[in-house]
Amino acid sequence: MSRIQDRPHPAEPELAPGGIAGRIRTVAPAHPPILPALKRAWRSPGTRHGLWVHFTLNAPFVTLTGLWAYPYLVEGQGIAPATAATMLAGSVVVFGVSAPLLGMLVGRRPHLRGALSSGVALTTATGLAALLGWPGGHPPLVLIAAVLAAAAFGGAASMLAFDLAREGGGSASSMVNIGGFGSAIIGQAAIGLLVSIHLDYRLALTPLLALAAWGAVQTVRHASLPLPWSSSRA
Numbered sequence: 616m617s618r619i620q621d622r623p624h625p626a627e628p629e630l631a632p633g634g635i636a637g638r639i640r641t642v643a644p645a646h647p648p649i650l651p652a653l654k655r656a657w658r659s660p661g662t663r664h665g666l667w668v669h670f671t672l673n674a675p676f677v678t679l680t681g682l683w684a685y686p687y688l689v690e691g692q693g694i695a696p697a698t699a700a701t702m703l704a705g706s707v708v709v710f711g712v713s714a715p716l717l718g719m720l721v722g723r724r725p726h727l728r729g730a731l732s733s734g735v736a737l738t739t740a741t742g743l744a745a746l747l748g749w750p751g752g753h754p755p756l757v758l759i760a761a762v763l764a765a766a767a768f769g770g771a772a773s774m775l776a777f778d779l780a781r782e783g784g785g786s787a788s789s790m791v792n793i794g795g796f797g798s799a800i801i802g803q804a805a806i807g808l809l810v811s812i813h814l815d816y817r818l819a820l821t822p823l824l825a826l827a828a829w830g831a832v833q834t835v836r837h838a839s840l841p842l843p844w845s846s847s848r849a
Contacts (some may be wrong), residue, residue: 617803623822624790627755635671647831649786652786653786653790655786656780657790658776659780660837661779661787662787662791663837664729664776664834664837664838665671665722665775665776665777665778665779665780665791666774666776666780666790666794667794667830667833668732668773668779668791668827669791669794669795669833670771670795670797670830671736671740671773671779671798671826671827671830671831671833672732672736672770672773672830673738673769673773673778673798673835674795674799674802674823674826674827674830675743675766675770675802675823675827676706676720676766676767676769676838677770677772677795677803678823679706679763679766679823680703680707680763680807681799682803683804683806684702684706685700686810686816686821687816688759689805690816691815691817692753692759692816692846693814702759702763703763705763705764706724706764706767707767709764709767709768709771713767713768714771714772714774717731717772717775728775728778728779729779730833730838731772731775732775732779732838733834733835734788735765735768735769735772736767736827736830736834736835737831737835739765739766739769739770739827740824740827740830740831741829742758742762742765742766743820743823743824744824744828745758745762746759746762747785747817747821747824752817769812775832776791776794777791786824794815798826798830801822801826802822802823802826805822805823806820809821811824827841832837
C-alpha cells in the first residue's frame with residue numbers, strides 16, 4: 616500500500632519495515648511563497664508576451680467553436696444546420712492538423728515564434744473585422760469558412776505562448792493560461808449579454824473583435840522585445 620501526502624513532512628520518503636511489501640510514504644517538496652514567484656515570473660518579458668499571444672489567439676477559437684459560431688451561422692446567417700456543423704468540424708480538423716505542423720516548424724526555427732504569432736493575430740483580427748463589417752451583414756460562405764479556419768489555426772498557434780513564457784516557470788504558464796481563457800470567458804459572456812437583449816449577431820460579436828484587435832496590438836508590441844534565450848535557440 617502506498618500513501619501520498621501534500622505536506623513536506625517528513626522531509627524524506629520513508630520505506631516502512633517489510634521491504635517492498637511494506638508501506639511507502641511519498642511526500643511533495645516544499646513550495647516557495649506564491650507572491651514572489653508571481654512577481655518574478657511577471658518581470659520576464661517572455662511571460663507578458665506569452666500571455667498576450669494566448670489572450671489573442673485562444674479566445675476566438677474557443678469562443679467561436681465552443682459556443683457562438685453555430686448560432687451565428689444558423690440564426691444569424693441562415694445557414695443550414697448540417698452545413699454549419701460541417702464548417703465547425705472542419706475548423707477543428709484545421710486545429711488538429713496545424714498544431715503538430717507548427718510545433719515542428721518552430722522547433723527547427725524558434726526565431727519565427729514572435730513573427731508567426733503576430734501574423735496570425737493580425738490575420739484573425741482582420742478576418743473578424745471583415746466578417747462583421749461586411750455590407751448587408753451576410754458575407755460570402757467562403758469568407759466565413761476562412762475566418763473559422765484562421766481562428767482554428769490561431770488556436771493551434773496559441774500554444775506557442777507557453778514556449779515564449781517558459782523562462783518564468785510554472786507561475787508563468789499559469790499566467791498565460793489565465794490570459795487565454797480569461798479573454799475567452801469575457802468574450803463569451805459579453806456576446807451572451809448582447810444576444811440576450813436581442814441585438815443582431817453582427818453587433819453581438821463585436822466584443823470578440825475588440826478582444827482580438829487589442830490583443831493583436833499587444834502581441835505585436837511585445838514581439839519586438841528580445842527574449843533572453845532567443846539567440847541560443849535560433
